[in-house]
Amino acid sequence: MTVHTDPAALRPAAGPPRRGSICLVGAGPGAADLLTLRALDRIRAADVVFYDRLVDLAVLALIPLGTRRVFVGKTPGHHTWPQERIDAAIVAAALSGRRVVRLKSGDPSIFGRAAEEIAAARAHDIPVEVVPGVTAASAGAARLCQPLTERGLTERLVIATATCRPGDDWLGLADLARPGTTLALYMAMNRLPEVQDQLRRAGLPDDTPVEIIAAIETPAEARLQTTLGRLSGDGGLGHPAIIFVRIAKVAAPAPLPVQA
């Protein structure tokens, strides 16, 4: 550790103030070695790291000891920081010349509230960068060795969530659950009866296989193979989890042989 005995060393250097920046960094699903090299670089170069409750301890351990870290998530008995407070805090830190990293689990662009933070940065003319990360659907599929698309069976991937604003027609799964689709549902573990209901209404039979993987790439990782019919009682696996439903295409009939 460097100890500055001269108070001047603690004051900003002379000259124009350094311009701060905001970097939204995807931390991936949990394991520290699923960060990208770029994410690690930005974390090491940061002056301050704002992180929330879904970022795993193994990832936080990568933040250098001397770097300020600010927890903006929920702790027992305390409320989550509202988004507006997070926006204000990262902007204030950047305006004071700091390199700000806003560390988010998974990929910042998928259910990461990135749009608000990008808008806040731009409103103050602060340079902003997004470092993409491995999203939970990719990480879960890798752990299960069960790809999200499979030639001839599932040729599209739908990532949806069950956490929306009150009053939203939140899922609309009936439209999405079409043959040839893999559904990956994020943040849906406390709404399993609604998921079950919507998928049944889409015409999926009760024996449709459903796979759930929770706490992906952490020591608490857990998996469950179930069916649509049993899904509503499967909430015990905990959060965060991804629910996979693979709706394979119906095989097309083979073309008739051409008659000579």
Place this chain on the structure above:
Amino acid sequence: MTVHTDPAALRPAAGPPRRGSICLVGAGPGAADLLTLRALDRIRAADVVFYDRLVDLAVLALIPLGTRRVFVGKTPGHHTWPQERIDAAIVAAALSGRRVVRLKSGDPSIFGRAAEEIAAARAHDIPVEVVPGVTAASAGAARLCQPLTERGLTERLVIATATCRPGDDWLGLADLARPGTTLALYMAMNRLPEVQDQLRRAGLPDDTPVEIIAAIETPAEARLQTTLGRLSGDGGLGHPAIIFVRIAKVAAPAPLPVQA
């Protein structure tokens, strides 16, 4: 470089043969620093790396000089290796005791033909692992600072492709292009007229904004902001590219004030 003058050094060591393995590694979109730490670890530990044409040169430069590399993609004037030949080659290498890395652009679980290679490994009782990567939709969204979901506007992400088997009803975009959806279309640049036609039939107006980003995170990266009406003539951006269409929710009417 180590030169083995003793031929015995080239023979396998005594004792039981080492068990080979197959690891499907996601290389991310292009830039070498968007590999995960785990991907880099597996590449460095490999005996042989099989890679195809979409893996960027910057990523290939991470393969240690002494590691055998096998190109299984298309070169001008030559055909792509058929999938069955790739399956057979990685299995043969693993059965001879080698640690095989099968390096794929993006995430192996999304349009990566991973299912076939996992099945081939399992059919021969070869240990298989998948290392997830940053998929092109995440990387493109990060480069554009344009998240894939946005609270209240787009709450689901649909990843679809236009490269299917002949005769497939390939896109089905009319079902998917619903309010609240971000569409990310992979491998669709040579089917822009069909994309335009399907999205029009889904009721999207011609002034719907469309963003295209090609060769993401490579020196050739290119971007285009266009509209659905102009889309069919926008094929000049080249491959590989992602087409983003954001179909925002219609704003819900504000609740009526409660009358006292």
